[in-house]
Amino acid sequence: MSVLEIDRLTAGYHRTIPTITEVSAVLTSGETVAVIGPNGAGKSTFIKAIFGLCIQHSGAVRLDGVSLTGQPPSKIVARGLGYVPQVSNVFAGLTVRENLEMGGYLQRREIRRRIEEVTEVFPDLRAALGRKAEQLSGGQRNMLALARALMTKPAFVLLDEPTAGLSPLYVDRVWAQVRQVAATGVGVLIVEQNARRALEAAQRGLVLVEGKVAMNRPSTELLGNPEVIELYLGGEGSASQPATTGEAS
Numbered sequence: 001m002s003v004l005e006i007d008r009l010t011a012g013y014h015r016t017i018p019t020i021t022e023v024s025a026v027l028t029s030g031e032t033v034a035v036i037g038p039n040g041a042g043k044s045t046f047i048k049a050i051f052g053l054c055i056q057h058s059g060a061v062r063l064d065g066v067s068l069t070g071q072p073p074s075k076i077v078a079r080g081l082g083y084v085p086q087v088s089n090v091f092a093g094l095t096v097r098e099n100l101e102m103g104g105y106l107q108r109r110e111i112r113r114r115i116e117e118v119t120e121v122f123p124d125l126r127a128a129l130g131r132k133a134e135q136l137s138g139g140q141r142n143m144l145a146l147a148r149a150l151m152t153k154p155a156f157v158l159l160d161e162p163t164a165g166l167s168p169l170y171v172d173r174v175w176a177q178v179r180q181v182a183a184t185g186v187g188v189l190i191v192e193q194n195a196r197r198a199l200e201a202a203q204r205g206l207v208l209v210e211g212k213v214a215m216n217r218p219s220t221e222l223l224g225n226p227e228v229i230e231l232y233l234g235g236e237g238s239a240s241q242p243a244t245t246g247e248a249s
């Protein structure tokens, strides 16, 4: 079993002004943690900071006790962490197979077998291996981005709004695949606008407000918490509505 530990991480885009402050979280293999909160709370920044894609002011990220802090993304991937950004997450001009090969560059000899394994979870992609990524639908492209991150057999994946901008049908399918990925033992840290949906899929929820952890509790507790319902779940009795609206960053 693997453990990803984010320990009082303070980070942002300026050397002196942090966007997230002392954010901590722990994930274990097969566990899904949802990061929710209002627009601009720092959810995407949190994920980028874990992966070393913005300025880390203080704190640490450890995978099985080994520090990832300050490591380049290639080393972080090699250690077992995958990251799926919200936009520009596939090579549009390359085929599905080529995209997957790019994701698996660490294990050349195993590439063919790994593509077989990964596309078992993504039948759409298996059927489209020879097509260019730009010919895929938005949902299929997000699936490809997730599949590519899985090529290196990561212990954990960080997903930044994988369902943003998708039609309801694809939202359902992407969620089903996130659950399937978690069922294979991968730990998932997921940022989502639709807080109810995210908490329903996760075991824990982290509520970020103004760059700080407002709550870190089991999802079932958050789903029943009147304050969370009021502020982030669209009020009592509502269906799965996004907690917030507006353009995602």
Ligand SMILES: Nc1ncnc2c1ncn2[C@@H]1O[C@H](COP(=O)(O)OP(=O)(O)OP(=O)(O)O)[C@@H](O)[C@H]1O
Pocket (backbone or CB within 6 Å): 013, 019, 037, 038, 039, 040, 041, 042, 043, 044, 045, 046, 247, 248, 249
């Ligand atoms: N590349 C960047 N450079 C400078 N500031 C940024 C950058 N990206 C985001 N920010 C700022 O950091 C703050 C947090 O943004 P972030 O995207 O992490 O929030 P979020 O919770 O993911 O929001 P949303 O739900 O709208 O995606 C915002 O004030 C945003 O304007």
